[in-house]
């Protein structure tokens with residue numbers, strides 16, 4: 317659960333203001349991140365499913381193999397036997413599981429939207445999110461990545477880096493779940509596709525450059541806030 321008192325803390329800026337400041341500090345430090353690294357909604361969705369538990373370089377190799385095989389196409393993915401699909405995406409790791417997840421998504425796309433992403437895009441965000449979450453193997457981070465980066469709908473993507481940043485800056489406690497953190501951002505930052513896109517990408521950059529499992533706070537764009545917490549400001 318979120319720490320409700322933070323919202324009304326009379327000294328430290330309220331969470332919304334803090335998260336706004338974080339965004340600007342990160343953007344000033346890192347600049348635009350140009351996400352998502354995919355050429356089409358299909359590539360973005362495939363990448364969002366394949367990136368679970370692996371690094372992006374491996375995902376790129378798997379996508380390149382799909383491209384070479386002419387399989388970056390919803391109808392081809394639908395008709396491709398799961399075993400062949402698994403073989404093509406082998407570089408992404410957990411390839412049998414991920415092939416099944418891809419198949420589940422493609423099956424939903426054809427059954428629910430006649431294979432047309434535009435039909436999905438016309439649905440209300442909450443309804444579509446629930447539909448995606450009902451697909452076996454699609455969790456909230458993958459669903460939100462698909463919605464934000466492939467379908468350009470304003471939902472905030474939360475990941476391990478987000479939790480680390482929020483927890484280390486005393487904005488959530490360790491019991492906060494995915495939906496708590498997503499709600500925190502959605503309440504604090506006005507829903508806006510470009511802003512949510514950039515903010516998540518900046519947090520990933522922060523997590524890779526500074527807020528690692530062992531934090532490198534010296535020189536971090538958010539170091540000033542950590543100091544203000546320590547000073548009780």
Ligand code: SF4
Pocket residue numbers: 481484485522526527528531532533536537538539540542
């Ligand atoms: S590295 Fe340190 S200052 Fe930077 S976000 Fe993480 S905890 Fe905060």
